[in-house]
Amino acid sequence: MTDQTVPLFDTLVIIGPGLIGSSILRRGVDDRRIARRLVACDISPEVRARVAELGIADVVEADPATAARDADCVIICVPVGAIAMVAAQVMPVMKKGAILSEVGSVKVTVMEAMQPLLTRYPDIAFVPAHPMAGTEFSGPDAGFATLFEDRWCLLTPPEHTPATAIARVTALWEMMGARVRSMTVDHHDRVCAIVSHLPHLLAFTICGTADDLADETRSEVLDFAASGFRDFTRIAASDPTMWRDIFLNNREALLDMLDRFIADAQAMGDAIRTGDTDVIVSRIQRGRAIRRSLIENRQA
Amino acid sequence: MTDQTVPLFDTLVIIGPGLIGSSILRRGVDDRRIARRLVACDISPEVRARVAELGIADVVEADPATAARDADCVIICVPVGAIAMVAAQVMPVMKKGAILSEVGSVKVTVMEAMQPLLTRYPDIAFVPAHPMAGTEFSGPDAGFATLFEDRWCLLTPPEHTPATAIARVTALWEMMGARVRSMTVDHHDRVCAIVSHLPHLLAFTICGTADDLADETRSEVLDFAASGFRDFTRIAASDPTMWRDIFLNNREALLDMLDRFIADAQAMGDAIRTGDTDVIVSRIQRGRAIRRSLIENRQA
Ligand SMILES: NC(=O)c1ccc[n+]([C@@H]2O[C@H](COP(=O)([O-])OP(=O)(O)OC[C@H]3O[C@@H](n4cnc5c(N)ncnc54)[C@H](OP(=O)(O)O)[C@@H]3O)[C@@H](O)[C@H]2O)c1
Numbered sequence A, B: 001m002t003d004q005t006v007p008l009f010d011t012l013v014i015i016g017p018g019l020i021g022s023s024i025l026r027r028g029v030d031d032r033r034i035a036r037r038l039v040a041c042d043i044s045p046e047v048r049a050r051v052a053e054l055g056i057a058d059v060v061e062a063d064p065a066t067a068a069r070d071a072d073c074v075i076i077c078v079p080v081g082a083i084a085m086v087a088a089q090v091m092p093v094m095k096k097g098a099i100l101s102e103v104g105s106v107k108v109t110v111m112e113a114m115q116p117l118l119t120r121y122p123d124i125a126f127v128p129a130h131p132m133a134g135t136e137f138s139g140p141d142a143g144f145a146t147l148f149e150d151r152w153c154l155l156t157p158p159e160h161t162p163a164t165a166i167a168r169v170t171a172l173w174e175m176m177g178a179r180v181r182s183m184t185v186d187h188h189d190r191v192c193a194i195v196s197h198l199p200h201l202l203a204f205t206i207c208g209t210a211d212d213l214a215d216e217t218r219s220e221v222l223d224f225a226a227s228g229f230r231d232f233t234r235i236a237a238s239d240p241t242m243w244r245d246i247f248l249n250n251r252e253a254l255l256d257m258l259d260r261f262i263a264d265a266q267a268m269g270d271a272i273r274t275g276d277t278d279v280i281v282s283r284i285q286r287g288r289a290i291r292r293s294l295i296e297n298r299q300a
């Protein structure tokens, strides 16, 4: 606790209290300097009942517009493909000067879809954020208050967003335990394509490749997965809707990274085919070097 | 402790006390039912000094032939490409009826290289083993006594190996805490190509792809690697010599799996390019289904 007596926000609204949304709420309940009043909003009665039961919000609402009316900050925590649609429901009723944020894993297409709304409601400050944290689980039970601890949160505010709004969203994520950095939407999507989206695509794919093998081999893949395959499939357990949206919305950067990767994998295959030891070893050594850098950056 | 009073082996010799070899030795020191006398053998004076210092062997030898003379069982724990060469040094001096084993990650080419020696020394029982356990670290300091606990150990004995020898090697690995299964060398190499070798190849490759990106993006890959990329690079930290040998020695099965994988990755890329939601979602769902099976098999 610092000597801060007035919370960062009076009313903070989370739309979509799933893994990410419910983690923000949990942190808010634990640290009352974040918001005086925490509102959760979900379309599904089961999710609303569960959120009430968990006691991670002061108010639980069904209707986004009702939830957002008194908000100082609304954070949309739904799949990427639904963000602009939810924004269209809340922006007309939001207070002048209030902050609208979202936590989608892709930014270019979300910004494109948001453009008409941003033009129409210039008094709402739009501060997109992407907390680089997650697990393979989803829903309100999956969240936890320390999910964002020591993780990065990337902000991609449009050019004309007031600096004070950016500062408040930065403060919010710092109170979540995260480190914050700002960048353009294009740069964000390229970085995430290689850091997260391509690895997930490869993970889903290798599971499919294994699943296509002759029955005998396939069953043993399951038995013997301990070494290597396991790490790949951990991330392959993630939610289909979320990943469909991410793949489709970050199409361009992702396909560019996939093309580069396939070319590199084919070059490695050629080196193995022709027995080109130098190429093989130098590629393995590059992998280790990158890994070493990661350890030095304390992300390992 | 059971009521077993005579150890499984009188003299057990480990050639190459690295990650795998030193883990076997440590377990042997902890559980004296495994062997009365544990001998470690390494070409490097530094490794021998370190093994003596660690106190994980009763005897430390420089020369494989000297080490193997009185052995009831010799386990060769060196990189795949050096196994047959070490076998050629020890087999001429080994006792009639003694067991020779090795722990290489690839079996077909090792068996091919061993064939002339097996014909020449028919009184040595050859029982290749592959403990499906490991970390990204190597050397005598990397090992630990519980490395093989609850892991699979695959045996690939040639047809004429005496059943008693297979039973003793099975008993050894069970005393290491592992579950044991036998299969042919061909089947072994295909299963390991998809379960372990292809994932490692992809991990090394994606690190290289990331390393080729424009400088600005590359530095951020390191910063933001937490989600997805990290799991891939964990296995990319493994030893270059070991993996060079594995890739070159399991060339055929590995290249077959790589071709299938690249075709599948390209199909996923096409589905993303054309916005074929059904294909994307069904592939993601297959990944999750495999993952779920893994969890049910308690390998997760
Ligand atoms: N998981 C991660 O690793 C991660 C990391 C960083 C950012 N993100 C981003 O965070 C956002 C949420 O992800 P999550 O992992 O928290 O997902 P989640 O646990 O599945 O939660 C998603 C929430 O959105 C709601 N929702 C789904 N479709 C909706 C729609 N069409 N309209 C309104 N609400 C809808 C869901 O409500 P119902 O349950 O009632 O359907 C649920 O409350 C996504 O944009 C994702 O890209 C995820």
Ligand SMILES: NC(=O)c1ccc[n+]([C@@H]2O[C@H](COP(=O)([O-])OP(=O)(O)OC[C@H]3O[C@@H](n4cnc5c(N)ncnc54)[C@H](OP(=O)(O)O)[C@@H]3O)[C@@H](O)[C@H]2O)c1
Pocket (backbone or CB within 6 Å): B015, B016, B017, B018, B019, B020, B021, B042, B043, B044, B047, B077, B078, B079, B080, B082, B086, B103, B104, B105, B106, B130, B131, B132, B133, B134, B135, B137, B138, B139, B140, B142, B239, B242, B246
């Ligand atoms: N690591 C894994 O995940 C894993 C899993 C299952 C099986 N395996 C297999 O286990 C074996 C050993 O791997 P490891 O991870 O234990 O490796 P490691 O820690 O690097 O140990 C290898 C040992 O082999 C010795 N060695 C290397 N080249 C040699 C040569 N040409 N002649 C004689 N000795 C040599 C090394 O001695 P110096 O240090 O003196 O050079 C060292 O003692 C490999 O065949 C590998 O495929 C590994």
